[in-house]
């Protein structure tokens with residue numbers, strides 16, 4: 001992709017001063033408490049319900065799990081992560097017959113099941129993001145796939161590996177208790193069989209449990225005065241209400257909005273995809289902005305079958321190689337020469353300030369590290385700001401749409417139609433200068449002291465990554481209680497000791513229990529790359545552990561305390577990579593700008609709760625080296641060990 005020189009015309013120090021001022025404007029004393037957590041809020045309970053489920057169709061099927069069943073593998077989560085775990089188990093030699101998946105949703109897809117807002121698309125190239133393209137022989141229709149295609153692909157994976165009839169949907173397995181005599185997990189779950197049949201409680205026994213906690217499962221909304229008074233319609237983007245807008249998840253013809261005044265709150269990665277669609281249909285659209293997104297060029301186009309066959313997917317192993325090539329662009333050093341993906345993500349290298357990059361930053365060099373990140377980012381940031389000026393015709397609106405923070409502070413966005421939407425006569429940007437909405441009224445919303453009457457209010461206010469009173473354990477995020485050996489609750493362990501795992505996949509005191517982060521693992525721009533590495537890692541640990549005992553019936557595979565301490569120390573050693581995030585403009589990346597812990601114990605816990613500071617490829621290398629050593633160091637296997 002051609003680059004033009006966009007070195008800032010104003011000195012770096014002035015820009016950084018501007019960044020600091022913009023951050024300061026947005027800091028607020030209530031931090032993460034500014035949001036209502038829908039997972040616990042009664043008032044917005046209906047927003048937790050599943051609008052997409054077909055209860056009649058599911059009730060007509062034979063459930064793959066009955067009360068009292070005993071199974072070998074229970075996978076909690078049937079999105080891409082859960083499917084990848086199950087597929088890796090099968091590919092490692094375990095029988096599909098021994099695997100069951102459960103999910104609260106009414107179908108496969110995880111985030112792609114729940115999110116069906118108009119405009120929904122993959123924000124990284126689908127050729128690297130969509131799992132198992134090579135194995136399924138599937139060619140994505142677009143370079144950046146739209147939501148329905150991403151969901152269909154989850155069905156395709158399930159079908160290919162025989163998992164469709166092994167998944168119990170609408171089910172929340174909320175309580176897990178380790179039975180040390182039996183060497184089994186006793187699992188309690190509730191299956192929601194819809195209004196006609198109600199809930200069905202099930203109790204299961206599982207030899208192994210594998211959980212995909214997910215990162216952004218709980219939609220949240222701002223605690224705004226007057227919510228009760230608002231008489232118009234409202235919904236969150238995570239549960240788009242097509243009854244109100246018209247259209248459906250595959251046809252975004254929102255006819256019902258033609259005579260409606262619509263407001264959308266939020267301008268994050270979700271909103272920038274939905275706003276162009278709303279702008280196409282609403283009589284008038286008000287976009288209420290607190291912090292602008294950085295919106296770079298997308299370059300969306302249908303996949304060219306010739307290019308696909310002869311270039312992109314021409315060699316065996318192409319998908320992994322392409323994904324690796326993509327991720328190797330995010331480094332503090334010069335990225336590798338050949339840029340296969342070559343989109344604007346690849347010129348957003350400074351995002352490694354959020355996902356980490358090779359090399360360990362010494363604690364006394366963090367200021368230099370942050371300065372280096374800034375100098376890597378400034379040209380990109382200025383280019384994107386210039387793009388805003390070039391695309392948005394009204395200079396005052398263009399000025400308000402410019403992002404004044406570096407790439408690692410908020411998910412950078414890429415879209416071809418977002419900025420041009422503000423050139424439409426029916427679209428108005430209401431910038432709140434960092435403050436957000438003041439309140440809701442009977443008629444609409446108050447912002448900047450002005451009332452905006454609305455028929456429909458769309459909340460695109462994101463998700464709770466940090467929930468109040470959340471222990472931060474992998475299972476609290478998944479809404480589960482897990483009680484391990486000697487009555488130890490995983491949440492209590494996290495509250496007392498902070499994150500302690502081996503490779504972000506297992507923890508001492510919880511035998512035969514595996515998860516995929518969310519802490520102490522790597523993050524990637526295309527997160528499926530990491531999920532794939534974790535799924536394969538867990539499957540290979542299981543294979544190797546079972547190989548070492550002559551009877552697997554009573555096997556226990558458990559991380560040792562020494563093992564998790566040693567690995568946690570490795571995570572902490574690399575935590576300095578994220579020195580730039582604390583000083584960011586507030587958002588979910590930095591606990592809404594909340595001050596860091598002050599006491600030494602709390603600081604230690606915070607450092608432990610980090611992700612892998614050297615980025616996804618080094619993380620994968622670390623796991624591979626550990627496995628290649630063949631000792632399963634840090635894991636104790638008990639059973640009839642040969």
Ligand SMILES: NC(=O)C1=CN([C@@H]2O[C@H](COP(=O)(O)OP(=O)(O)OC[C@H]3O[C@@H](n4cnc5c(N)ncnc54)[C@H](OP(=O)(O)O)[C@@H]3O)[C@@H](O)[C@H]2O)C=CC1
Pocket residue numbers: 026121122123124216222265266267268269270271288289290291411435436437460461462463586587588
């Ligand atoms: N793979 C993909 O294709 C996609 C991935 N995603 C993922 O989901 C994540 C979450 O994105 P998203 O759903 O947009 O959530 P975000 O948290 O990124 O955005 C929430 C938005 O709501 C605004 N907001 C919150 N409270 C108020 C308020 N009181 N008044 C006004 N505005 C308010 C925020 O402003 P402020 O910034 O000031 O807090 C922000 O603009 C992304 O970071 C990305 O990782 C999302 C879409 C597509």
